[in-house]
Amino acid sequence: MYLFANATIYVGLALAIYSLLIITLGISTKNQKLVNSGKGGVISILVCASMAMLSLFYLLTTSQFQYEYVSDYTSSELPIIYKLTALWAGNSGSLLLWTFFLVLYTVMIAFSRKMKGNPMVPYISAILLGNIVFFFLVLGFVAKPFVLLDQVPIEGHGLNPMLQNPGMIIHPVTLYLGYVGLAIPFAFAMAALILKNVDDFWIKMTRRWTIIAWLFLSLGNIFGGQWAYTELGWGGYWAWDPVENASFMPWLTATAFLHSVMIQERKNMLKIWNIGLIITSYALTLFGTFLVRSGVLTSVHAFANSNLGLYFLIFMGIAVIGALYVLMSRYNLLKRSAGEFNSYISKESSFLINNLLLVGAAFGVFWGTVFPLVSEAVRGTKxxxxxxxxxxxxxxxxxxxxxxxAVCPLLAWQKSSLKNLKKNFLIPAILAIVAMALMIVLGIQKAWAVIGFGVIVLLFITHFLEFYRGVKARRKMTKEKVYLSIYRLMTKNRRRYGGYIVHIGIAFIAMGIIGSQNYDVQTMKTVNLGDSIEVKDYRINYERLDQKREGINDIVYAEMTVFRNGKRIGNIQPEKVFYGNWDQPSSEVGLISSLKEDLYVVLSDWEDDGKATFIVKINPMMTWLWIGSFMIVIGSLFAVWNGKYQNITPRYTGVRKEVS
Amino acid sequence: MKSKIYIGLLLIAFIFHASVFQVQAKEFDYKSKKFEAAASQFMCTCGCGQDHFECDPKTCNLTVGFKEDIVEMMNKGWDKDKIREYYVNIYGEEILTAPEKSGFSLVAWVMPFAALGIAGVAIFFIIRKWVKKKGMDELTPDSEDQTDEVEEEILSSMIDEQRKKYL
Structure with missing residues (x-):
C-alpha cells in the first residue's frame, strides 16, 4: 500500500510534467498529436489523483496508524464520517484534495464539448497544468501525505473536536472548490491574452465557471460562519480572523468581476480592469493559502507546524508576475476600447461605483490583515x-x-433621464424614508441600524419594481397569466433574475447582521437547580444537570425548559463535551430559533451541588442570515442553470491556430 | 458612649459595605454591555484568538484573573478609556484588539478610506472622459424610457425563442 500510495503522487507528478511539456511543445510546433498526447496525460493525472485520494481514504478508515497523517488526525473511536473527513484536516491531505479538484476541473475544460476544436484549449490546459505540477511538487517533496512512522503507535491523536461537526464536513470542501474554481477564469484570461483574443469570448465561456466558483466561495464562508455559531459557543459567526479574511477577499473581487464583465459584454470596455480583477482574485486565493500555511499571522484556523507558506508565496509571485507580463505585452490591443459612456448617471456608472466599493472593501480587508506585519516592519510593534x-x-x-x-436595477443603460429617475425612485425613496421613520417610532434608534434597514427596504422595493415592470411589459405583449409570466420572464433571462435573487439574499443577510450586531442581549447567570433565568421575554427553567458518556467522551449537560411570555416554547440541552483524546473541551449550545430571534444558551460552569453558570444570548434576526444564504445558493444556481434556450455556445471569433 | 455608638455604626457600615461588595463581585454579569465595552478592548494571549470578553474562563486561566482585574477597576469607577490607558501603559499597544487611532497606527484606519477616496476621484475623471459630450447636463431629459427598454428586451427574447423553434 505504501508503495502504491506514494507511486500515485510521483507518477502523477511525472505525468503532469510530461503533459505540460508535451502540450507546450505541441503548441509551439503546431502538432495536434502532441497536444492530444498532453490532453490524454491529463486523464492519467486524474486517475493518479483519484487513486491517491482513495488510498488516503482507505488508510484513514482502516486506522492504519503506521502512517503519520492517519496517526495525527484520527483515532480508532472516531466515527467513520469523521475518519473520511480527516482527509482535509491536515496540511498534506487538504492539498491532495485541492490537487484532485484542480485536476478534475482541468479534465472538464480539456474535454469540454463546448470548447471542442477551440484553439484556446491547449493554452488553458497548459496554464492549469503549471498549477498541477506545483501542487504535485508540494505533495511529493514538502507536504507528503503518505509518510510512515518509525514506530507504530497503538492509538492515533484523534481529530480536533472542533472539526467534528457537520459544518466542518462541507466547509473546507466548498471553500476549496471555490478557490480552485477561480483558477479557471484566470487560465481562460491568460490563454485569451496569449492568443491575442481580446474580445469577450473568454468571459462568456467562463461566466458559468466564475459564478460556480463564487457560489462555492460563498458556501464555504456561510458554512464556516454556521459552524462558528453553533460549535464555538461565543454566539458570533464572523470574527475577521486572517484566514476568514483570506476567503472573503477573493469573494469580493470575484463579485466585482461578475458585475464589471457586463460592461465589457455590452460596451466592449474595461478589458484591462476585468483581467486585473481575475488576476487579483486568483492571486488572493494563493495569498489565502499562504496565510493559512505560513504562520506569519496568528489565526485559530492555521495549520500547525507548517513552512508551506513560503512555497505558496513564491508560486503566487511567479503567477502574478507572469500574468502581469502577459497583460502588459497585450496592453496596446486591450486599450483599444470601442465604447464610451453617454451619461454620468447610468447603469454603467453604477457598476463602476459598485466595483470601486467592492475592491475598496477587499483592500480594506487586505490592509487590516497585513497591517500587523507592516507595523512590525516599520516600528517593531506587532x-x-x-x-x-x-x-x-x-x-x-x-x-x-x-x-x-438598491439603486442600480432601476437605472437605465446608456443614460438615465431626469424623468426616468423621478419615475423610478420617487416612490421607493418615499417608502424607504417612511419605513425609517416608522423604525424610529417603534424604538429602533441606533443610527447605523436605521440607515441600514432603510437601505434594505429601498432594495426590496426597487427589486420588486424590477420584477413588476418586467411582468407588466410581458403581459402587455403576451396576455399571459401572472405566474406564467413571472416564470417565463425569469427563465428567459436567468443571469439577470438569478442575480436579483442573490441581491435579495444579500439583503436578508444584511438584515441578520444589522439586527444581531446592534440589538443582541446577553447575560451570564449562576443559578441553583430548579431556579430560572429571566432575559427579555424569556424564562428559562434550569431543571437538571447530568453527565453521560459517548464513546471516549464525557458530556456534562443541563436540561432546561424555555418559556416566552409565559408560554412554553421548548426544551434545550446545552452541553460541555470533554474529549478522551483532546485537552480542550467544547460547547454544544442550546438553541431555539425563530424568525424574530435566536435564544442561545451556553453551559459555562457548574459545581457539585448542581449550581451552574449559563451564558444566555438573544440574537435578533439570525434566521434571516441563513435564509439569505440559502437564497444566494438558489439565485446562483438559477443563474447558471442550463435552460431550454440558454445552452448557447458563444461564437469564437479569435485567432485561428493549427492546434486545439 | 457616643464614640462607642459611632464605632458600632462604622463597623455595621463596614460589614454591610463589604457584604454588598462581595455580592457585587460574586454576581457580576460578565456578559453585560458595560463589561463588554471594557473587556473587548483587550486581546487574550492564551492562543484562543478571542478578546477577554469572549474568552471562556472555563478553558483559560489567564482570562479569569484579567476579568477580575477589570471588574475591580470598574468598581473603582474607572471608565473603559482609563482601563485601556492603564493596560497600554503596562503592556503596550500589542494588548489591544485594534490599533490606536494615533501615531503610526492611525495609518491603519485612514488608509482604506484614503484609497477609496483617491480611487473615487479617479473614477469620476474616467467617467467624465468617457462621457461623449463634455460639460453637458447629465440629467438632460432622454426619450429612452425604462419600460421601453424592458419591453424591447422581452420582445427580442421572444423573437429569439421563436427563431430557435422554427429555424
Missing part, C-alpha cells in the same frame, strides 16, 4: 487588528455597496 477595526472600516463601505445595489 499590533492586533481585530473585530473593532474591521467592523468600523467595513460597515460604511458595505452599507454604501448595499445602497448602490
Amino acid at each position: 499590533v492586533t487588528v481585530g473585530m473593532p477595526f474591521f467592523n468600523t472600516v467595513q460597515a460604511p463601505i458595505l452599507l454604501s455597496m448595499m445602497f448602490v445595489m
Whole structure:
C-alpha cells in the first residue's frame, strides 16, 4: 500500500510534467498529436489523483496508524464520517484534495464539448497544468501525505473536536472548490491574452465557471460562519480572523468581476480592469493559502507546524508576475476600447461605483490583515487588528455597496433621464424614508441600524419594481397569466433574475447582521437547580444537570425548559463535551430559533451541588442570515442553470491556430 | 458612649459595605454591555484568538484573573478609556484588539478610506472622459424610457425563442 500510495503522487507528478511539456511543445510546433498526447496525460493525472485520494481514504478508515497523517488526525473511536473527513484536516491531505479538484476541473475544460476544436484549449490546459505540477511538487517533496512512522503507535491523536461537526464536513470542501474554481477564469484570461483574443469570448465561456466558483466561495464562508455559531459557543459567526479574511477577499473581487464583465459584454470596455480583477482574485486565493500555511499571522484556523507558506508565496509571485507580463505585452490591443459612456448617471456608472466599493472593501480587508506585519516592519510593534477595526472600516463601505445595489436595477443603460429617475425612485425613496421613520417610532434608534434597514427596504422595493415592470411589459405583449409570466420572464433571462435573487439574499443577510450586531442581549447567570433565568421575554427553567458518556467522551449537560411570555416554547440541552483524546473541551449550545430571534444558551460552569453558570444570548434576526444564504445558493444556481434556450455556445471569433 | 455608638455604626457600615461588595463581585454579569465595552478592548494571549470578553474562563486561566482585574477597576469607577490607558501603559499597544487611532497606527484606519477616496476621484475623471459630450447636463431629459427598454428586451427574447423553434 505504501508503495502504491506514494507511486500515485510521483507518477502523477511525472505525468503532469510530461503533459505540460508535451502540450507546450505541441503548441509551439503546431502538432495536434502532441497536444492530444498532453490532453490524454491529463486523464492519467486524474486517475493518479483519484487513486491517491482513495488510498488516503482507505488508510484513514482502516486506522492504519503506521502512517503519520492517519496517526495525527484520527483515532480508532472516531466515527467513520469523521475518519473520511480527516482527509482535509491536515496540511498534506487538504492539498491532495485541492490537487484532485484542480485536476478534475482541468479534465472538464480539456474535454469540454463546448470548447471542442477551440484553439484556446491547449493554452488553458497548459496554464492549469503549471498549477498541477506545483501542487504535485508540494505533495511529493514538502507536504507528503503518505509518510510512515518509525514506530507504530497503538492509538492515533484523534481529530480536533472542533472539526467534528457537520459544518466542518462541507466547509473546507466548498471553500476549496471555490478557490480552485477561480483558477479557471484566470487560465481562460491568460490563454485569451496569449492568443491575442481580446474580445469577450473568454468571459462568456467562463461566466458559468466564475459564478460556480463564487457560489462555492460563498458556501464555504456561510458554512464556516454556521459552524462558528453553533460549535464555538461565543454566539458570533464572523470574527475577521486572517484566514476568514483570506476567503472573503477573493469573494469580493470575484463579485466585482461578475458585475464589471457586463460592461465589457455590452460596451466592449474595461478589458484591462476585468483581467486585473481575475488576476487579483486568483492571486488572493494563493495569498489565502499562504496565510493559512505560513504562520506569519496568528489565526485559530492555521495549520500547525507548517513552512508551506513560503512555497505558496513564491508560486503566487511567479503567477502574478507572469500574468502581469502577459497583460502588459497585450496592453496596446486591450486599450483599444470601442465604447464610451453617454451619461454620468447610468447603469454603467453604477457598476463602476459598485466595483470601486467592492475592491475598496477587499483592500480594506487586505490592509487590516497585513497591517500587523507592516507595523512590525516599520516600528517593531506587532499590533492586533481585530473585530473593532474591521467592523468600523467595513460597515460604511458595505452599507454604501448595499445602497448602490438598491439603486442600480432601476437605472437605465446608456443614460438615465431626469424623468426616468423621478419615475423610478420617487416612490421607493418615499417608502424607504417612511419605513425609517416608522423604525424610529417603534424604538429602533441606533443610527447605523436605521440607515441600514432603510437601505434594505429601498432594495426590496426597487427589486420588486424590477420584477413588476418586467411582468407588466410581458403581459402587455403576451396576455399571459401572472405566474406564467413571472416564470417565463425569469427563465428567459436567468443571469439577470438569478442575480436579483442573490441581491435579495444579500439583503436578508444584511438584515441578520444589522439586527444581531446592534440589538443582541446577553447575560451570564449562576443559578441553583430548579431556579430560572429571566432575559427579555424569556424564562428559562434550569431543571437538571447530568453527565453521560459517548464513546471516549464525557458530556456534562443541563436540561432546561424555555418559556416566552409565559408560554412554553421548548426544551434545550446545552452541553460541555470533554474529549478522551483532546485537552480542550467544547460547547454544544442550546438553541431555539425563530424568525424574530435566536435564544442561545451556553453551559459555562457548574459545581457539585448542581449550581451552574449559563451564558444566555438573544440574537435578533439570525434566521434571516441563513435564509439569505440559502437564497444566494438558489439565485446562483438559477443563474447558471442550463435552460431550454440558454445552452448557447458563444461564437469564437479569435485567432485561428493549427492546434486545439 | 457616643464614640462607642459611632464605632458600632462604622463597623455595621463596614460589614454591610463589604457584604454588598462581595455580592457585587460574586454576581457580576460578565456578559453585560458595560463589561463588554471594557473587556473587548483587550486581546487574550492564551492562543484562543478571542478578546477577554469572549474568552471562556472555563478553558483559560489567564482570562479569569484579567476579568477580575477589570471588574475591580470598574468598581473603582474607572471608565473603559482609563482601563485601556492603564493596560497600554503596562503592556503596550500589542494588548489591544485594534490599533490606536494615533501615531503610526492611525495609518491603519485612514488608509482604506484614503484609497477609496483617491480611487473615487479617479473614477469620476474616467467617467467624465468617457462621457461623449463634455460639460453637458447629465440629467438632460432622454426619450429612452425604462419600460421601453424592458419591453424591447422581452420582445427580442421572444423573437429569439421563436427563431430557435422554427429555424
